[in-house]
Amino acid sequence: xxxxxxxxxxxxxxxxxxxxxxxxxxxxxxxxxxxxxxxxxxxxxxxxxxxxxxxxxxxxxxxxxxxxxxxxxxxxxxxxxxxxxxxxxxxxxxxxxxxxxxxxxxxxxxxxxxxxxxxxxxxxxxxxxxxxxxxxxxxxxxxxxxxxxxxxxxxxxxxxxxxxxxxxxxxxxxxxxxxxxxxxxxxxxxxxxxxxxxxxxxxxxxxxxxxxxxxxxxxxxxxxxxxxxxxxxxxxxxxxxxxxxxxxxxxxxxxxxxxxxxxxxxxxxxxxxxxxxxxxxxxxxxxxxxxxxxxxxxxxxxxxxxxxxxxxxxxxxxxxxxxxxxxxxxxxxxxxxxxxxxxxxxxxxxxxxxxxxxxxxxxxxxxxxxxxxxxxxxxxxxxxxxxxxxxxxxxxxxxxxxxxxxxxxxx
Amino acid sequence: xxxxxxxxxxxxxxxxxxxxxxxxxxxxxxxxxxxxxxxxxxxxxxxxxxxxxxxxxxxxxxxxxxxxxxxxxxxxxxxxxxxxxxxxxxxxxxxxxxxxxxxxxxxxxxxxxxxxxxxxxxxxxxxxxxxxxxxxxxxxxxxxxxxxxxxxxxxxxxxxxxxxxxxxxxxxxxxxxxxxxxxxxxxxxxxxxxxxxxxxxxxxxxxxxxxxxxxxxxxxxxxxxxxxxxxxxxxxxxxxxxxxxxxxxxxxxxxxxxxxxxxxxxxxxxxxxxxxxxxxxxxxxxxxxxxxxxxxxxxxxxxxxxxxxxxxxxxxxxxxxxxxxxxxxxxxxxxxxxxxxxxxxxxxxxxxxxxxxxxxxxxxxxxxxxxxxxxxxxxxxxxxxxxxxxxxxxxxxxxxxxxxxxxxxxx
Numbered sequence: 165x166x167x168x169x170x171x172x173x174x175x176x177x178x179x180x181x182x183x184x185x186x187x188x189x190x191x192x193x194x195x196x197x198x199x200x201x202x203x204x205x206x207x208x209x210x211x212x213x214x215x216x217x218x219x220x221x222x223x224x225x226x227x228x229x230x231x232x233x234x235x236x237x238x239x240x241x242x243x244x245x246x247x248x249x250x251x252x253x254x255x256x257x258x259x260x261x262x263x264x265x266x267x268x269x270x271x272x273x274x275x276x277x278x279x280x281x282x283x284x285x286x287x288x289x290x291x292x293x294x295x296x297x298x299x300x301x302x303x304x305x306x307x308x309x310x311x312x313x314x315x316x317x318x319x320x321x322x323x324x325x326x327x328x329x330x331x332x333x334x335x336x337x338x339x340x341x342x343x344x345x346x347x348x349x350x351x352x353x354x355x356x357x358x359x360x361x362x363x364x365x366x367x368x369x370x371x372x373x374x375x376x377x378x379x380x381x382x383x384x385x386x387x388x389x390x391x392x393x394x395x396x397x398x399x400x401x402x403x404x405x406x407x408x409x410x411x412x413x414x415x416x417x418x419x420x421x422x423x424x425x426x427x428x429x430x431x432x433x434x435x436x437x438x439x440x441x442x443x444x445x446x447x448x449x450x451x452x453x454x455x456x457x458x459x460x461x462x463x464x465x466x467x468x469x470x471x472x473x474x475x476x477x478x479x480x481x482x483x484x485x486x487x488x489x490x491x492x493x494x495x496x497x498x499x500x501x502x503x504x505x506x507x508x509x510x511x512x513x514x515x516x517x518x519x520x521x522x523x524x525x526x527x528x529x530x531x532x533x534x535x536x537x538x539x540x541x542x543x544x545x546x547x548x549x550x551x552x553x554x555x556x557x558x559x560x561x562x563x564x565x566x567x568x569x570x571x572x573x574x575x
Numbered sequence: 576x577x578x579x580x581x582x583x584x585x586x587x588x589x590x591x592x593x594x595x596x597x598x599x600x601x602x603x604x605x606x607x608x609x610x611x612x613x614x615x616x617x618x619x620x621x622x623x624x625x626x627x628x629x630x631x632x633x634x635x636x637x638x639x640x641x642x643x644x645x646x647x648x649x650x651x652x653x654x655x656x657x658x659x660x661x662x663x664x665x666x667x668x669x670x671x672x673x674x675x676x677x678x679x680x681x682x683x684x685x686x687x688x689x690x691x692x693x694x695x696x697x698x699x700x701x702x703x704x705x706x707x708x709x710x711x712x713x714x715x716x717x718x719x720x721x722x723x724x725x726x727x728x729x730x731x732x733x734x735x736x737x738x739x740x741x742x743x744x745x746x747x748x749x750x751x752x753x754x755x756x757x758x759x760x761x762x763x764x765x766x767x768x769x770x771x772x773x774x775x776x777x778x779x780x781x782x783x784x785x786x787x788x789x790x791x792x793x794x795x796x797x798x799x800x801x802x803x804x805x806x807x808x809x810x811x812x813x814x815x816x817x818x819x820x821x822x823x824x825x826x827x828x829x830x831x832x833x834x835x836x837x838x839x840x841x842x843x844x845x846x847x848x849x850x851x852x853x854x855x856x857x858x859x860x861x862x863x864x865x866x867x868x869x870x871x872x873x874x875x876x877x878x879x880x881x882x883x884x885x886x887x888x889x890x891x892x893x894x895x896x897x898x899x900x901x902x903x904x905x906x907x908x909x910x911x912x913x914x915x916x917x918x919x920x921x922x923x924x925x926x927x928x929x930x931x932x933x934x935x936x937x938x939x940x941x942x943x944x945x946x947x948x949x950x951x952x953x954x955x956x957x958x959x960x961x962x963x964x965x966x967x968x969x970x971x972x973x974x975x976x977x978x979x980x981x982x983x984x985x986x
Contacts, residue, residue: 296714307879
């Protein structure tokens with residue numbers, strides 16, 4: 165019999181307990197052995213819950229119990245989670261975590277610690293909630309040389325953009341609704357500014373390309389500036405504006421991770437991902453492309469992913485080699501954002517097509533002008549930020565303003 | 576160092592060789608050890624290929640070589656694949672197969688053989704080609720009690736239906752085009768009649784619910800009877816007709832697997848799966864729902880899945896307990912098709928709503944009548960086949976004919 169401990173009994177931790185108790189028999193069958201809940205670490209008291217006798221307020225009894233082979237870390241934040249997880253791994257106990265902040269900040273260290281002590285550090289729940297993505301990436305797709313990953317990795321911002329797209333709600337109203345429904349925090353910064361999606365694309369980039377990618381090296385732009393007008397005009401051209409977390413491998417071998425609102429063509433399935441759902445598209449040389457879709461957050465969806473990791477961990481007696489990455493050291497493998505090029509959706513104050521073409525090059529056929537004299541179009545050329553700025557400057561000299569622009573996702 | 580053998584050097588087998596040679600370095604890294612190609616079994620000669628020296632025409636040298644730890648079976652068909660795979664497993668060699676016919680017919684026996692000899696029998700490539708579905712189901716989602724699976728599991732029929740939906744092509748023309756493009760065989764029976772999709776839903780049902788489901792116990796209906804008129808009228812009501820392979824667990828604990836054309840609502844992502852792509856939606860108590868999408872067939876996509884299995888197999892020293900099912904023996908766990916109920920899309924010869932309602936109960940608001948006097952609608956009630964027949968008989972007594980009907984997918 166194996167025992168497990170749960171660190172942190174908030175939303176996700178209590179979900180792990182709930183789902184384990186509900187499906188204990190089938191979980192044990194899939195583990196191939198008996199599994200018992202040993203400890204729940206939380207500083208709070210939960211006297212009324214059936215498992216109150218399992219509550220501890222220190223990591224020590226968990227570390228000291230040789231029957232505990234697996235630990236679920238659901239505390240969130242870097243500390244004390246990092247210290248506790250490292251101690252568990254050093255004691256040879258495998259850890260499953262839902263904590264993307266921890267993995268994005270300390271993944272390389274914790275993976276090395278797990279390897280040194282022949283146990284495993286799994287984090288399926290840290291990206292895309294219920295969606296299987298981490299294990300498919302390093303196991304099912306392990307024969308592939310990856311070229312790009314693009315996803316909708318934050319449900320809160322997707323909910324907000326979806327309300328803007330489908331119900332013509334402006335950003336502030338949609339954000340307030342997300343907060344009312346409990347999808348957005350009181351302080352929505354991490355979601356709205358793209359930091360949450362950034363942590364997740366760091367994790368996927370690290371896993372797909374083998375070296376730790378830190379959030380600070382990712383160009384990250386949120387959705388606070390997205391205007392309802394652009395959402396509507398973009399839809400008129402056949403695109404949906406989505407917050408896309410993306411990484412691509414360039415011809416020079418470097419990778420370029422980004423988080424920003426992008427215009428996604430209607431025939432790309434990512435444009436059809438609505439509400440709080442997440443989706444991830446992966447490109448590789450064997451698969452062409454595959455997509456994963458599901459609930460990106462929530463109590464039981466996230467708990468499902470944590471428990472899935474724990475079920476595999478109790479079966480493993482050694483560190484698996486496929487799910488890992490290393491510290492990049494001084495290796496300069498992340499390309500500067502100036503190398504990012506894409507076709508652009510552009511909104512300007514003028515319908516003067518010759519002037520627009522002189523500045524932006526050929527523009528697509530689906531140019532639309534509005535009653536107030538504004539014009540939107542999509543460029544034929546892939547442009548980097550500097551080229552967009554230069555085009556805008558050229559137009560400004562003629563008294564034409566570029567009011568908004570978004571890169572178009574090619575996937 | 577581990578060595579592997581490839582049984583069958585047709586499309587998939589040669590894809591395994593090609594992708595392995597292309598990505599050998601990263602495959603070995605993910606394996607955590609060196610991996611070499613040892614043998615290729617095929618009755619044909621390939622003197623011009625670089626690996627001609629590895630060709631053998633008998634299974635014996637493969638069975639006799641203790642360095643061969645993993646075997647890729649890409650022959651197709653039940654025999655001699657079954658005999659060879661069983662011999663490999665009995666020799667303690669793990670097998671990865673792309674052969675859905677083999678898994679659907681003999682999965683329980685081969686899983687038991689693998690277990691008896693402490694090796695593994697994997698078949699990620701047998702369902703959905705490149706799409707990770709087998710491993711996510713039994714690993715990532717292992718904490719879930721599954722309630723339903725619904726998928727587009729045959730690319731050929733999806734291509735044909737898609738041509739009908741998007742380009743108003745009739746069935747025969749679309750089939751001929753699929754044959755011309757190499758998506759459909761000269762004898763398209765297995766695809767068009769739903770047998771291929773049936774084998775795949777058998778595999779998914781067996782894995783999700785733990786007992787072997789044989790193709791003979793699945794109600795299977797193909798797309799040969801689907802008329803362009805229904806595809807168009809159904810689209811007018813907001814549905815796409817898709818060949819859906821599905822299994823649901825009923826309240827009595829039995830399961831009900833089916834393969835048939837169904838009307839899929841536009842806001843269901845499955846309705847947006849176009850061309851030769853496949854997709855699978857899985858429902859469970861933890862995840863709510865997740866979907867997997869990608870190329871359901873093809874040389875490299877299928878090879879990617881076979882190699883992904885092989886990469887995990889070389890890392891494993893024991894049979895894993897989560898990916899298995901048993902022979903159902905005399906256990907009557909598959910519900911009769913008469914228990915299948917769904918709302919129905921119906922096309923009739925009359926617009927007489929009171930008469931239609933008297934027969935089918937309340938009908939949806941989006942009733943549409945055509946110029947030639949036909950009327951299509953969707954019932955509010957979920958009905959089984961007998962109830963549909965009874966309603967049709969009631970209308971027939973009034974001189975009204977039911978020209979076509981399709982169940983509506985609820986997912």
